[in-house]
Amino acid sequence: MTSPATTVTTVAEGVARIAWAADLQDEGLTAAVEVVRREVEAALAGHVRVEALVSPDDELAQRVATWSGLRREGVMRGVTVAGEAVDRIVYARLASDAPAHEGDGFRALLNSFLPRKRAISQMLIRDPDQRVLLCQLTYKSDWDLPGGVVEVGESPQLAVEREVEEELGLSLSPGDLLLTDWLPPWGGWDDALCLVFDGGIQPPEITDRIVKQTREIKAAEFCTPEEIRKRCADFTARRIEAALSNLGGSPAYTESGL
Numbered sequence: 001m002t003s004p005a006t007t008v009t010t011v012a013e014g015v016a017r018i019a020w021a022a023d024l025q026d027e028g029l030t031a032a033v034e035v036v037r038r039e040v041e042a043a044l045a046g047h048v049r050v051e052a053l054v055s056p057d058d059e060l061a062q063r064v065a066t067w068s069g070l071r072r073e074g075v076m077r078g079v080t081v082a083g084e085a086v087d088r089i090v091y092a093r094l095a096s097d098a099p100a101h102e103g104d105g106f107r108a109l110l111n112s113f114l115p116r117k118r119a120i121s122q123m124l125i126r127d128p129d130q131r132v133l134l135c136q137l138t139y140k141s142d143w144d145l146p147g148g149v150v151e152v153g154e155s156p157q158l159a160v161e162r163e164v165e166e167e168l169g170l171s172l173s174p175g176d177l178l179l180t181d182w183l184p185p186w187g188g189w190d191d192a193l194c195l196v197f198d199g200g201i202q203p204p205e206i207t208d209r210i211v212k213q214t215r216e217i218k219a220a221e222f223c224t225p226e227e228i229r230k231r232c233a234d235f236t237a238r239r240i241e242a243a244l245s246n247l248g249g250s251p252a253y254t255e256s257g258l
Contacts, residue, residue: 006039014048025060029067032060036068044095053079053088062113065091069100071112118192120183121160122147123174124243125199125206131222132240133199133207134231135167138216143231145196145240146220156195164199168220169211172199179243182255183235196243 005024011017018039024032043050052070054061066072070091078085098105122145125133134143148163150156160174175198183192210220229237238257246252
C-alpha cells in the first residue's frame with residue numbers, strides 16, 4: 001500500500017511497517033500526523049499490528065509517530081539500513097489498542113514515551129550502639145545498605161521489605177521514609193531515586209538469623225561510622241550519613257548524598 005508520501009509494507013503475517021518521506025514532515029507536524037494516522041488506520045484493516053522504525057536523531061519523526069497513535073515500544077539496536085548498522089526506535093499500534101482519542105488510549109500513548117525513573121529502596125537498620133547494617137555485595141566491591149530495585153507496579157515501602165527478606169532472610173517492617181537521594185548516571189547505570197526507610201534499632205544478634213542470598217550477598221555486618229566510610233563508595237557513605245542525621249525529622253532530599 002502506498003500514498004504519495006508514505007509506504008506500508010507487510011513484513012510478517014499480520015504485521016505492517018509504515019514509513020514516510022522526509023518531505024511530508026516539511027509540511028508541518030499537523031499535516032504529517034493527519035496523513036500517517038490515516039494510513040495507520042487503513043493498514044489496521046488488514047493487519048493486527050502496524051509499526052514504524054524511527055531514527056533516534058529525528059525528533060520530528062518521533063512526534064509524528066506518537067501523535068499518529070503509535071506507541072513507543074523501545075529501541076531496536078543494530079538495524080541494517082543502507083548497509084550500515086544503526087539504532088531505530090520502534091513505534092507500533094495494535095488493532096486491539098484503544099484509540100488515542102479515548103481516555104484509556106491517550107493515557108497508554110503518553111505512558112509509552114514519558115520518562116520512567118528507576119527507583120531503589122533501602123533500609124537503614126541500626127543496633128543499640130548506632131552501628132549500621134551493611135551488606136557486602138557479590139557484584140561490586142563496595143558495601144551498601146540492604147535493599148534493591150523497586151519492581152514495576154510495586155510500592156517502594158513493600159519493595160524494601162521484600163528485598164530485605166529475599167537478601168537476608170529477615171522479616172522487618174520498614175518504618176518512616178528518612179531520605180530521598182537522587183543518583184546521577186554512573187558506571188553504565190541511568191539516573192535513579194534511592195529511598196531510604198527506617199529499619200529501627202535491632203539487637204546485634206539479628207546477624208545470627210541472617211540467611212544470605214548467596215547470588216548477591218557475601219556478608220552482612222553492623223558497621224561503625226569509620227567502617228562505613230572505609231567500606232562504602234563516597235556517595236553511599238554520604239547517603240547513610242544524611243539518613244542518620246534525619247532520624248526523627250521530616251523526609252529529606254539529597255543529590256548523591258549532598
